[in-house]
Amino acid sequence: MSSKRIVTCTVNGREESFLCKPQQTLLEVLRDVLDLTGTKEGCSNGNCGACSVLMDGKVVDSCLVLAVECEGVELETIEGVADHGHLAPVQNAFLENAALQCGICTPGFIMATKALLKQNPNPSEQEIRFSLAGNLCRCTGYDKIIRAVQDAADHKIA
Amino acid sequence: MRDFEYEAPSTLDAAVALLAEHNGSARPLAGGTDLIDHIRTDRLAPNLVVDIKKIPELNILEHSADGLRLGAAVCCSRIYGDETIRQQYSALADSASIIGGIQIQNRASVGGNLCNAGPAADSTPSLIALGATCVIAGPNGRREVPVESFCVTKGKTVLEPGEILVELKFPSRPSGSGSHYRRFIPRNEMDIAVVGVGASVTLDGDTISDARVSLGAVAIVPLLAKEVNDALIGKPATDETYKAAGEVARSIIDPITDMRGTREFRIHVTGVLVERVLREAVARANS
Ligand SMILES: Cc1cc2nc3c(=O)[nH]c(=O)nc-3n(C[C@@H](O)[C@@H](O)[C@H](O)COP(=O)(O)OP(=O)(O)OC[C@H]3O[C@@H](n4cnc5c(N)ncnc54)[C@H](O)[C@@H]3O)c2cc1C
Ligand code: FES
Ligand code: FES
Numbered sequence: 535m536s537s538k539r540i541v542t543c544t545v546n547g548r549e550e551s552f553l554c555k556p557q558q559t560l561l562e563v564l565r566d567v568l569d570l571t572g573t574k575e576g577c578s579n580g581n582c583g584a585c586s587v588l589m590d591g592k593v594v595d596s597c598l599v600l601a602v603e604c605e606g607v608e609l610e611t612i613e614g615v616a617d618h619g620h621l622a623p624v625q626n627a628f629l630e631n632a633a634l635q636c637g638i639c640t641p642g643f644i645m646a647t648k649a650l651l652k653q654n655p656n657p658s659e660q661e662i663r664f665s666l667a668g669n670l671c672r673c674t675g676y677d678k679i680i681r682a683v684q685d686a687a688d689h690k691i692a
Numbered sequence: 693m694r695d696f697e698y699e700a701p702s703t704l705d706a707a708v709a710l711l712a713e714h715n716g717s718a719r720p721l722a723g724g725t726d727l728i729d730h731i732r733t734d735r736l737a738p739n740l741v742v743d744i745k746k747i748p749e750l751n752i753l754e755h756s757a758d759g760l761r762l763g764a765a766v767c768c769s770r771i772y773g774d775e776t777i778r779q780q781y782s783a784l785a786d787s788a789s790i791i792g793g794i795q796i797q798n799r800a801s802v803g804g805n806l807c808n809a810g811p812a813a814d815s816t817p818s819l820i821a822l823g824a825t826c827v828i829a830g831p832n833g834r835r836e837v838p839v840e841s842f843c844v845t846k847g848k849t850v851l852e853p854g855e856i857l858v859e860l861k862f863p864s865r866p867s868g869s870g871s872h873y874r875r876f877i878p879r880n881e882m883d884i885a886v887v888g889v890g891a892s893v894t895l896d897g898d899t900i901s902d903a904r905v906s907l908g909a910v911a912i913v914p915l916l917a918k919e920v921n922d923a924l925i926g927k928p929a930t931d932e933t934y935k936a937a938g939e940v941a942r943s944i945i946d947p948i949t950d951m952r953g954t955r956e957f958r959i960h961v962t963g964v965l966v967e968r969v970l971r972e973a974v975a976r977a978n979s
Contacts, residue, residue, distance in 0.1 A: 536695045556698035556741065559728070579729045581882070583795055592769070592798040598728050599799070600721075602698045603743060646794065667881040668793020 543604045545570070546614030554601040561585045563601040564611060572612035572641050576670070583669030586642035587611050593649035595668070612641035615648065624648060624686045633682035635673035643669050647683050656687055693732050700743035704750075704829055704858065710742050712831040712854035720744045720856055722765045723799035725792065726808045749858050750803070753777075760862040762824075764803025769794070771802060781862060782976055783818035783871035783890050790814055790875065793882055803857050809843040812909035816843070817890030818873040820906035820916050824862045830855035840906070843913035866902070869894040870976030872969045875908070876961045885909045886953040889941075889965040893924070893973045900924045900933070900974075905966065910947040910958055919944050920966065934970040938963035 542551045545568065552567050561578070564570045564587070576582035578597045585596040588610040615622045621629070624647050634640045643666065650657060650665040657665065662683045663676075671679060701707045711718045718740035721727055730736040744750050750765035755776050762771070768788035771777055778785045784802070791800055791814050802815040806826070819839040826837045831854045839860070842849050851857065871892035875885035888908035894901050903924035908914040923940045927933040947958040 536697050539698070556696055557693040557731070559693075578732070580725055580792070580796060583793065586795055593795050594798050595795045598724050600698065600724065600728065600741075603700075603724075649794070664881065665794055668795045
Protein backbone atom coordinates (compact mmCIF):
# COMPACT_ATOMS: atom_id res chain seq x y z
CA MET A 535 0.00 0.00 0.00
CA SER A 536 1.30 3.40 -0.94
CA SER A 537 1.53 5.87 1.91
CA LYS A 538 -0.08 9.27 2.02
CA ARG A 539 1.93 12.33 1.03
CA ILE A 540 1.63 15.86 2.20
CA VAL A 541 1.18 18.37 -0.60
CA THR A 542 1.36 22.15 -0.18
CA CYS A 543 0.00 24.49 -2.82
CA THR A 544 -2.02 27.67 -3.22
CA VAL A 545 -5.76 27.25 -3.73
CA ASN A 546 -7.75 30.37 -4.61
CA GLY A 547 -5.02 32.56 -3.14
CA ARG A 548 -4.69 30.67 0.14
CA GLU A 549 -1.91 28.29 1.04
CA GLU A 550 -3.29 24.81 1.67
CA SER A 551 -1.63 21.60 2.80
CA PHE A 552 -3.42 18.32 2.32
CA LEU A 553 -2.73 14.61 2.66
CA CYS A 554 -3.32 12.39 -0.35
CA LYS A 555 -2.38 9.09 -1.88
CA PRO A 556 -0.43 9.08 -5.17
CA GLN A 557 -3.40 7.61 -7.02
CA GLN A 558 -5.82 10.34 -5.96
CA THR A 559 -6.60 12.83 -8.69
CA LEU A 560 -6.71 16.55 -8.11
CA LEU A 561 -10.47 16.36 -8.76
CA GLU A 562 -10.94 13.84 -5.93
CA VAL A 563 -8.86 15.90 -3.51
CA LEU A 564 -10.64 19.16 -4.36
CA ARG A 565 -14.05 17.61 -3.81
CA ASP A 566 -13.46 15.02 -1.07
CA VAL A 567 -10.56 16.44 0.93
CA LEU A 568 -10.78 20.22 0.50
CA ASP A 569 -14.58 20.23 0.25
CA LEU A 570 -14.48 22.39 -2.88
CA THR A 571 -17.40 20.68 -4.60
CA GLY A 572 -17.96 23.41 -7.19
CA THR A 573 -15.59 21.54 -9.48
CA LYS A 574 -17.69 18.81 -11.09
CA GLU A 575 -17.03 15.28 -12.22
CA GLY A 576 -18.53 14.27 -15.56
CA CYS A 577 -16.52 11.65 -17.38
CA SER A 578 -13.30 11.36 -15.36
CA ASN A 579 -11.33 10.77 -18.55
CA GLY A 580 -10.62 14.19 -19.99
CA ASN A 581 -13.49 14.45 -22.43
CA CYS A 582 -16.11 16.68 -20.79
CA GLY A 583 -14.22 19.52 -19.08
CA ALA A 584 -16.63 19.68 -16.10
CA CYS A 585 -13.59 19.34 -13.82
CA SER A 586 -11.66 22.26 -15.39
CA VAL A 587 -9.51 24.29 -12.99
CA LEU A 588 -6.65 26.71 -13.52
CA MET A 589 -3.22 25.34 -12.64
CA ASP A 590 -0.53 28.05 -12.69
CA GLY A 591 -2.97 30.07 -14.80
CA LYS A 592 -3.60 27.35 -17.41
CA VAL A 593 -6.85 25.48 -17.72
CA VAL A 594 -6.52 21.73 -17.15
CA ASP A 595 -8.87 18.81 -16.50
CA SER A 596 -8.39 18.07 -12.78
CA CYS A 597 -9.45 14.44 -13.36
CA LEU A 598 -6.25 13.94 -15.38
CA VAL A 599 -3.90 15.50 -12.82
CA LEU A 600 -2.59 13.58 -9.81
CA ALA A 601 -2.94 15.60 -6.63
CA VAL A 602 0.71 14.82 -5.79
CA GLU A 603 1.70 16.71 -8.95
CA CYS A 604 0.39 19.91 -7.37
CA GLU A 605 3.24 20.53 -4.91
CA GLY A 606 4.07 24.24 -5.14
CA VAL A 607 1.51 25.12 -7.83
CA GLU A 608 -1.18 27.77 -7.84
CA LEU A 609 -4.71 26.50 -8.31
CA GLU A 610 -7.86 28.42 -9.03
CA THR A 611 -11.27 26.78 -8.83
CA ILE A 612 -14.80 28.09 -9.41
CA GLU A 613 -14.97 28.98 -5.71
CA GLY A 614 -12.22 31.57 -6.29
CA VAL A 615 -13.96 33.38 -9.16
CA ALA A 616 -16.47 35.58 -7.29
CA ASP A 617 -15.02 38.55 -5.48
CA HIS A 618 -16.12 38.78 -1.82
CA GLY A 619 -19.57 37.45 -2.59
CA HIS A 620 -19.98 39.50 -5.80
CA LEU A 621 -20.24 37.51 -8.99
CA ALA A 622 -17.44 38.13 -11.49
CA PRO A 623 -18.36 39.54 -14.94
CA VAL A 624 -18.01 36.10 -16.56
CA GLN A 625 -20.45 34.63 -14.05
CA ASN A 626 -22.93 37.46 -14.58
CA ALA A 627 -22.66 37.02 -18.34
CA PHE A 628 -23.61 33.35 -18.00
CA LEU A 629 -26.59 34.26 -15.80
CA GLU A 630 -27.81 37.13 -18.00
CA ASN A 631 -27.60 35.00 -21.13
CA ALA A 632 -29.26 31.98 -19.55
CA ALA A 633 -26.16 30.05 -20.57
CA LEU A 634 -26.97 27.20 -18.23
CA GLN A 635 -29.77 24.79 -17.52
CA CYS A 636 -28.82 21.95 -15.17
CA GLY A 637 -25.54 23.77 -14.44
CA ILE A 638 -23.20 20.84 -14.07
CA CYS A 639 -20.98 21.97 -16.94
CA THR A 640 -21.01 25.63 -15.88
CA PRO A 641 -18.05 25.76 -13.44
CA GLY A 642 -15.89 24.11 -16.10
CA PHE A 643 -17.06 26.51 -18.82
CA ILE A 644 -16.41 29.50 -16.55
CA MET A 645 -12.87 28.37 -15.77
CA ALA A 646 -12.15 27.70 -19.45
CA THR A 647 -13.64 31.10 -20.35
CA LYS A 648 -11.47 32.85 -17.75
CA ALA A 649 -8.37 31.25 -19.23
CA LEU A 650 -9.45 32.14 -22.78
CA LEU A 651 -10.25 35.81 -22.05
CA LYS A 652 -7.01 36.31 -20.16
CA GLN A 653 -5.06 35.10 -23.19
CA ASN A 654 -7.30 36.57 -25.86
CA PRO A 655 -9.54 39.39 -24.57
CA ASN A 656 -11.40 39.74 -27.89
CA PRO A 657 -11.93 36.29 -29.34
CA SER A 658 -13.96 35.70 -32.50
CA GLU A 659 -16.90 33.30 -32.38
CA GLN A 660 -14.74 30.72 -34.14
CA GLU A 661 -11.99 31.17 -31.54
CA ILE A 662 -14.49 30.84 -28.69
CA ARG A 663 -15.97 27.66 -30.12
CA PHE A 664 -12.50 26.21 -30.71
CA SER A 665 -11.24 27.11 -27.20
CA LEU A 666 -14.30 25.66 -25.51
CA ALA A 667 -14.28 22.43 -27.52
CA GLY A 668 -12.95 20.60 -24.46
CA ASN A 669 -16.11 21.47 -22.49
CA LEU A 670 -19.31 19.57 -23.15
CA CYS A 671 -22.85 20.70 -22.35
CA ARG A 672 -25.83 18.39 -22.71
CA CYS A 673 -28.47 21.06 -22.10
CA THR A 674 -27.94 24.44 -23.73
CA GLY A 675 -26.94 23.65 -27.29
CA TYR A 676 -23.90 25.93 -26.79
CA ASP A 677 -25.20 29.07 -28.54
CA LYS A 678 -26.14 30.78 -25.30
CA ILE A 679 -22.78 29.91 -23.83
CA ILE A 680 -21.01 31.44 -26.83
CA ARG A 681 -23.11 34.60 -26.44
CA ALA A 682 -22.27 34.78 -22.74
CA VAL A 683 -18.57 34.57 -23.53
CA GLN A 684 -18.92 37.27 -26.20
CA ASP A 685 -20.72 39.51 -23.68
CA ALA A 686 -18.10 38.88 -21.03
CA ALA A 687 -15.41 39.76 -23.58
CA ASP A 688 -17.18 42.98 -24.58
CA HIS A 689 -17.56 43.91 -20.90
CA LYS A 690 -21.23 44.48 -21.66
CA ILE A 691 -21.93 42.97 -18.29
CA ALA A 692 -20.23 44.25 -15.18
CA MET B 693 -7.59 3.83 -9.00
CA ARG B 694 -5.10 1.10 -8.08
CA ASP B 695 -2.36 1.84 -5.57
CA PHE B 696 1.00 3.02 -6.86
CA GLU B 697 3.99 4.96 -5.60
CA TYR B 698 4.96 8.32 -7.11
CA GLU B 699 8.40 9.85 -7.58
CA ALA B 700 9.33 13.08 -9.34
CA PRO B 701 13.11 12.97 -9.86
CA SER B 702 14.91 16.12 -10.97
CA THR B 703 17.63 14.40 -12.99
CA LEU B 704 17.53 12.05 -15.96
CA ASP B 705 19.96 9.64 -14.27
CA ALA B 706 17.69 9.34 -11.24
CA ALA B 707 14.64 8.71 -13.49
CA VAL B 708 16.44 6.02 -15.49
CA ALA B 709 17.69 4.39 -12.25
CA LEU B 710 14.15 4.32 -10.82
CA LEU B 711 12.68 2.85 -13.99
CA ALA B 712 15.48 0.27 -14.32
CA GLU B 713 15.19 -0.76 -10.67
CA HIS B 714 11.51 -1.55 -11.15
CA ASN B 715 12.19 -3.55 -14.28
CA GLY B 716 9.03 -2.90 -16.22
CA SER B 717 6.61 -2.25 -13.36
CA ALA B 718 7.27 1.52 -13.42
CA ARG B 719 5.83 3.98 -15.96
CA PRO B 720 6.98 7.47 -16.87
CA LEU B 721 4.32 10.18 -16.40
CA ALA B 722 4.40 13.22 -18.69
CA GLY B 723 1.06 15.03 -19.11
CA GLY B 724 -0.89 11.99 -17.93
CA THR B 725 -3.64 12.42 -20.54
CA ASP B 726 -3.21 8.80 -21.63
CA LEU B 727 -1.50 7.29 -18.60
CA ILE B 728 -3.97 8.28 -15.87
CA ASP B 729 -6.93 6.91 -17.81
CA HIS B 730 -5.00 3.74 -18.68
CA ILE B 731 -4.30 3.11 -14.99
CA ARG B 732 -7.87 3.92 -13.98
CA THR B 733 -9.25 1.45 -16.51
CA ASP B 734 -6.65 -1.23 -15.62
CA ARG B 735 -5.04 -1.24 -19.05
CA LEU B 736 -1.77 -0.52 -17.26
CA ALA B 737 -0.91 -1.55 -13.72
CA PRO B 738 2.33 0.13 -12.67
CA ASN B 739 3.63 -0.08 -9.10
CA LEU B 740 5.54 3.16 -9.55
CA VAL B 741 4.76 6.28 -11.56
CA VAL B 742 7.82 8.40 -12.36
CA ASP B 743 6.88 12.00 -13.09
CA ILE B 744 9.41 13.18 -15.68
CA LYS B 745 8.28 16.82 -15.90
CA LYS B 746 10.88 18.09 -13.41
CA ILE B 747 13.82 16.87 -15.52
CA PRO B 748 15.37 19.85 -17.37
CA GLU B 749 16.36 17.89 -20.53
CA LEU B 750 12.76 16.81 -21.04
CA ASN B 751 11.53 20.42 -21.01
CA ILE B 752 14.00 21.81 -23.51
CA LEU B 753 12.72 23.78 -26.53
CA GLU B 754 15.73 25.13 -28.34
CA HIS B 755 16.39 26.38 -31.86
CA SER B 756 19.92 26.50 -33.30
CA ALA B 757 21.72 26.20 -36.64
CA ASP B 758 21.50 22.41 -36.18
CA GLY B 759 17.72 22.50 -35.94
CA LEU B 760 15.19 22.08 -33.17
CA ARG B 761 15.58 20.19 -29.89
CA LEU B 762 12.23 19.40 -28.31
CA GLY B 763 12.10 17.80 -24.85
CA ALA B 764 9.80 14.78 -24.69
CA ALA B 765 7.65 16.33 -21.93
CA VAL B 766 6.99 19.73 -23.57
CA CYS B 767 3.21 20.20 -23.77
CA CYS B 768 1.28 20.96 -26.95
CA SER B 769 0.31 24.54 -26.06
CA ARG B 770 3.97 25.44 -25.52
CA ILE B 771 4.78 23.91 -28.91
CA TYR B 772 2.21 25.83 -30.95
CA GLY B 773 2.91 28.92 -28.82
CA ASP B 774 6.45 29.01 -30.24
CA GLU B 775 6.64 31.40 -33.19
CA THR B 776 9.62 29.65 -34.82
CA ILE B 777 7.94 26.25 -34.64
CA ARG B 778 4.80 27.73 -36.19
CA GLN B 779 6.80 29.17 -39.08
CA GLN B 780 9.47 26.55 -39.72
CA TYR B 781 8.01 23.33 -38.36
CA SER B 782 4.37 24.14 -39.18
CA ALA B 783 3.27 20.51 -39.39
CA LEU B 784 4.28 20.05 -35.74
CA ALA B 785 2.31 23.14 -34.71
CA ASP B 786 -0.68 21.86 -36.75
CA SER B 787 -0.59 18.56 -34.83
CA ALA B 788 -0.12 20.14 -31.41
CA SER B 789 -3.10 22.43 -31.92
CA ILE B 790 -5.57 19.66 -32.77
CA ILE B 791 -4.73 17.16 -30.02
CA GLY B 792 -7.76 17.32 -27.68
CA GLY B 793 -9.07 20.66 -26.43
CA ILE B 794 -7.14 23.38 -24.64
CA GLN B 795 -7.24 21.49 -21.31
CA ILE B 796 -5.53 18.52 -22.96
CA GLN B 797 -3.10 20.72 -24.92
CA ASN B 798 -1.92 22.34 -21.68
CA ARG B 799 -0.80 18.93 -20.41
CA ALA B 800 -0.30 16.47 -23.29
CA SER B 801 3.21 16.15 -24.67
CA VAL B 802 4.26 15.08 -28.14
CA GLY B 803 6.71 12.67 -26.46
CA GLY B 804 3.80 10.98 -24.67
CA ASN B 805 1.73 10.94 -27.87
CA LEU B 806 4.58 9.09 -29.58
CA CYS B 807 5.34 6.72 -26.65
CA ASN B 808 1.67 5.80 -26.37
CA ALA B 809 2.09 4.39 -29.91
CA GLY B 810 -1.49 4.81 -31.06
CA PRO B 811 -1.99 4.15 -34.81
CA ALA B 812 -3.94 7.44 -35.09
CA ALA B 813 -1.64 9.63 -32.93
CA ASP B 814 -1.81 13.09 -34.48
CA SER B 815 1.77 14.17 -33.84
CA THR B 816 3.64 11.14 -35.17
CA PRO B 817 3.09 11.75 -38.93
CA SER B 818 4.40 15.30 -38.48
CA LEU B 819 7.49 14.09 -36.60
CA ILE B 820 8.15 11.59 -39.40
CA ALA B 821 7.58 14.14 -42.17
CA LEU B 822 9.93 16.61 -40.48
CA GLY B 823 12.62 13.92 -40.17
CA ALA B 824 12.78 13.87 -36.36
CA THR B 825 15.02 11.49 -34.41
CA CYS B 826 14.24 10.07 -30.95
CA VAL B 827 16.98 10.46 -28.34
CA ILE B 828 16.59 7.61 -25.84
CA ALA B 829 18.35 7.20 -22.48
CA GLY B 830 18.53 3.96 -20.53
CA PRO B 831 20.62 1.93 -18.11
CA ASN B 832 23.06 1.12 -20.95
CA GLY B 833 23.50 4.71 -22.12
CA ARG B 834 22.01 6.65 -24.99
CA ARG B 835 20.83 5.68 -28.45
CA GLU B 836 19.02 7.37 -31.30
CA VAL B 837 16.18 5.98 -33.43
CA PRO B 838 14.39 7.69 -36.33
CA VAL B 839 10.73 8.33 -35.45
CA GLU B 840 9.49 6.10 -38.30
CA SER B 841 11.22 3.12 -36.62
CA PHE B 842 10.12 3.95 -33.05
CA CYS B 843 6.64 2.40 -32.94
CA VAL B 844 6.71 -1.38 -33.29
CA THR B 845 3.01 -2.10 -33.16
CA LYS B 846 -0.13 -0.64 -31.58
CA GLY B 847 0.83 0.38 -28.03
CA LYS B 848 4.41 -0.85 -28.31
CA THR B 849 7.64 1.03 -29.06
CA VAL B 850 11.32 0.11 -29.28
CA LEU B 851 11.79 1.32 -25.67
CA GLU B 852 13.16 -1.40 -23.38
CA PRO B 853 12.23 -1.47 -19.69
CA GLY B 854 14.17 1.31 -17.98
CA GLU B 855 14.47 3.38 -21.15
CA ILE B 856 13.00 6.83 -21.51
CA LEU B 857 12.46 9.12 -24.49
CA VAL B 858 14.48 12.24 -23.71
CA GLU B 859 13.98 14.51 -26.71
CA LEU B 860 13.14 14.76 -30.36
CA LYS B 861 15.81 16.25 -32.62
CA PHE B 862 14.67 17.90 -35.84
CA PRO B 863 17.09 18.85 -38.61
CA SER B 864 17.17 22.53 -39.57
CA ARG B 865 14.72 23.48 -42.32
CA PRO B 866 16.23 24.13 -45.75
CA SER B 867 15.14 27.35 -47.45
CA GLY B 868 12.15 26.84 -49.71
CA SER B 869 10.57 24.21 -47.47
CA GLY B 870 7.08 23.94 -46.03
CA SER B 871 5.08 21.39 -44.08
CA HIS B 872 1.53 20.59 -43.04
CA TYR B 873 -0.51 18.04 -41.10
CA ARG B 874 -4.20 17.45 -41.53
CA ARG B 875 -6.57 14.71 -40.44
CA PHE B 876 -10.07 13.69 -41.37
CA ILE B 877 -12.57 13.51 -38.50
CA PRO B 878 -16.37 13.66 -38.60
CA ARG B 879 -16.46 16.53 -36.05
CA ASN B 880 -14.61 19.83 -36.08
CA GLU B 881 -12.42 18.98 -33.10
CA MET B 882 -11.97 16.53 -30.20
CA ASP B 883 -12.01 13.32 -32.21
CA ILE B 884 -9.71 10.53 -33.31
CA ALA B 885 -8.29 10.66 -36.84
CA VAL B 886 -9.92 8.41 -39.45
CA VAL B 887 -6.83 9.22 -41.56
CA GLY B 888 -4.02 11.69 -40.82
CA VAL B 889 -1.40 12.93 -43.29
CA GLY B 890 1.80 14.87 -42.60
CA ALA B 891 4.06 16.17 -45.35
CA SER B 892 7.19 18.22 -45.73
CA VAL B 893 8.38 19.49 -49.10
CA THR B 894 11.38 21.46 -50.32
CA LEU B 895 11.17 23.40 -53.55
CA ASP B 896 13.86 24.32 -56.05
CA GLY B 897 12.02 26.90 -58.13
CA ASP B 898 8.88 25.07 -59.25
CA THR B 899 10.36 21.63 -58.78
CA ILE B 900 9.95 19.49 -55.68
CA SER B 901 13.53 18.71 -54.70
CA ASP B 902 12.71 16.82 -51.51
CA ALA B 903 9.56 15.38 -49.94
CA ARG B 904 8.63 13.31 -46.91
CA VAL B 905 5.04 12.14 -46.55
CA SER B 906 3.73 10.20 -43.57
CA LEU B 907 0.37 8.46 -43.22
CA GLY B 908 -1.44 7.88 -39.91
CA ALA B 909 -4.40 5.67 -38.96
CA VAL B 910 -4.11 3.50 -42.07
CA ALA B 911 -1.78 0.86 -40.57
CA ILE B 912 -0.86 -0.54 -37.17
CA VAL B 913 1.78 2.22 -36.85
CA PRO B 914 2.18 5.57 -38.64
CA LEU B 915 4.11 5.08 -41.90
CA LEU B 916 6.80 6.90 -43.81
CA ALA B 917 5.41 6.66 -47.34
CA LYS B 918 8.65 6.16 -49.31
CA GLU B 919 6.84 5.38 -52.57
CA VAL B 920 4.93 8.65 -52.30
CA ASN B 921 8.16 10.57 -51.65
CA ASP B 922 9.67 8.97 -54.76
CA ALA B 923 6.62 9.97 -56.80
CA LEU B 924 7.17 13.61 -55.78
CA ILE B 925 10.92 14.20 -55.88
CA GLY B 926 12.02 15.82 -59.15
CA LYS B 927 8.43 16.55 -60.22
CA PRO B 928 6.86 19.99 -60.77
CA ALA B 929 4.79 21.33 -57.85
CA THR B 930 1.44 21.05 -59.63
CA ASP B 931 -2.02 19.66 -58.89
CA GLU B 932 -1.30 16.81 -61.28
CA THR B 933 1.73 15.78 -59.25
CA TYR B 934 -0.24 15.90 -55.97
CA LYS B 935 -3.01 13.83 -57.51
CA ALA B 936 -0.56 11.22 -58.72
CA ALA B 937 1.03 11.16 -55.24
CA GLY B 938 -2.41 10.61 -53.72
CA GLU B 939 -2.94 7.64 -56.05
CA VAL B 940 0.40 6.15 -55.01
CA ALA B 941 -0.57 6.59 -51.33
CA ARG B 942 -3.84 4.74 -51.99
CA SER B 943 -1.97 1.88 -53.61
CA ILE B 944 0.47 1.23 -50.75
CA ILE B 945 -1.90 1.09 -47.77
CA ASP B 946 -3.93 -1.76 -46.35
CA PRO B 947 -6.18 -0.15 -43.72
CA ILE B 948 -8.78 -1.84 -41.53
CA THR B 949 -12.52 -1.30 -41.31
CA ASP B 950 -13.72 -0.13 -37.91
CA MET B 951 -16.38 2.12 -36.36
CA ARG B 952 -14.55 5.22 -37.64
CA GLY B 953 -14.49 4.21 -41.27
CA THR B 954 -14.42 1.36 -43.73
CA ARG B 955 -11.28 0.24 -45.48
CA GLU B 956 -12.57 1.64 -48.80
CA PHE B 957 -13.36 5.01 -47.22
CA ARG B 958 -9.94 5.22 -45.58
CA ILE B 959 -8.22 4.47 -48.88
CA HIS B 960 -10.28 7.15 -50.63
CA VAL B 961 -9.71 9.77 -47.93
CA THR B 962 -5.97 9.08 -47.85
CA GLY B 963 -5.63 10.13 -51.48
CA VAL B 964 -7.70 13.27 -50.95
CA LEU B 965 -5.74 14.28 -47.86
CA VAL B 966 -2.36 13.65 -49.50
CA GLU B 967 -3.34 16.04 -52.30
CA ARG B 968 -4.62 18.73 -49.94
CA VAL B 969 -1.70 18.46 -47.52
CA LEU B 970 0.84 18.70 -50.35
CA ARG B 971 -0.90 21.75 -51.82
CA GLU B 972 -0.77 23.52 -48.46
CA ALA B 973 2.83 22.46 -47.71
CA VAL B 974 3.89 23.86 -51.11
CA ALA B 975 1.96 27.09 -50.49
CA ARG B 976 3.79 27.45 -47.19
CA ALA B 977 7.13 26.73 -48.86
CA ASN B 978 6.38 29.55 -51.29
CA SER B 979 5.38 32.10 -48.66
C1 LIG C 1 -10.11 14.12 -24.28
C2 LIG C 1 -8.87 13.68 -25.02
C3 LIG C 1 -8.72 14.01 -26.35
C4 LIG C 1 -7.60 13.60 -27.05
N1 LIG C 1 -7.48 13.94 -28.37
C5 LIG C 1 -6.42 13.52 -29.07
C6 LIG C 1 -6.29 13.84 -30.46
O1 LIG C 1 -7.13 14.54 -31.03
N2 LIG C 1 -5.20 13.37 -31.13
C7 LIG C 1 -4.24 12.60 -30.50
O2 LIG C 1 -3.28 12.22 -31.16
N3 LIG C 1 -4.33 12.30 -29.22
C8 LIG C 1 -5.39 12.73 -28.48
N4 LIG C 1 -5.49 12.40 -27.16
C9 LIG C 1 -4.42 11.61 -26.56
C10 LIG C 1 -3.23 12.54 -26.20
O3 LIG C 1 -3.66 13.49 -25.25
C11 LIG C 1 -2.09 11.74 -25.69
O4 LIG C 1 -1.65 10.78 -26.63
C12 LIG C 1 -0.91 12.62 -25.26
O5 LIG C 1 -0.25 13.27 -26.33
C13 LIG C 1 0.08 11.81 -24.46
O6 LIG C 1 1.00 12.69 -23.86
P1 LIG C 1 1.07 12.87 -22.29
O7 LIG C 1 2.16 13.85 -22.04
O8 LIG C 1 -0.24 13.15 -21.70
O9 LIG C 1 1.57 11.42 -21.91
P2 LIG C 1 1.25 10.39 -20.67
O10 LIG C 1 -0.19 10.13 -20.61
O11 LIG C 1 1.92 10.96 -19.47
O12 LIG C 1 2.05 9.18 -21.21
C14 LIG C 1 1.61 8.42 -22.32
C15 LIG C 1 2.35 7.07 -22.36
O13 LIG C 1 3.70 7.23 -22.77
C16 LIG C 1 4.61 6.91 -21.71
N5 LIG C 1 5.58 8.00 -21.72
C17 LIG C 1 5.29 9.34 -21.64
N6 LIG C 1 6.41 10.06 -21.79
C18 LIG C 1 7.44 9.17 -21.95
C19 LIG C 1 8.83 9.31 -22.14
N7 LIG C 1 9.42 10.51 -22.22
N8 LIG C 1 9.58 8.18 -22.27
C20 LIG C 1 9.00 6.95 -22.21
N9 LIG C 1 7.67 6.75 -22.04
C21 LIG C 1 6.90 7.86 -21.90
C22 LIG C 1 3.76 6.82 -20.46
O14 LIG C 1 4.28 5.90 -19.53
C23 LIG C 1 2.41 6.40 -20.99
O15 LIG C 1 2.34 5.03 -21.18
C24 LIG C 1 -6.59 12.82 -26.41
C25 LIG C 1 -6.72 12.50 -25.06
C26 LIG C 1 -7.85 12.91 -24.35
C27 LIG C 1 -7.97 12.56 -22.90
S1 FES D 1 -14.52 14.90 -15.43
FE1 FES D 1 -12.61 15.62 -16.06
S2 FES D 1 -12.94 15.98 -18.15
FE2 FES D 1 -14.80 15.02 -17.57
S1 FES E 1 -26.26 23.15 -18.47
FE1 FES E 1 -26.62 21.02 -18.25
S2 FES E 1 -24.80 20.19 -19.12
FE2 FES E 1 -24.59 22.26 -19.54
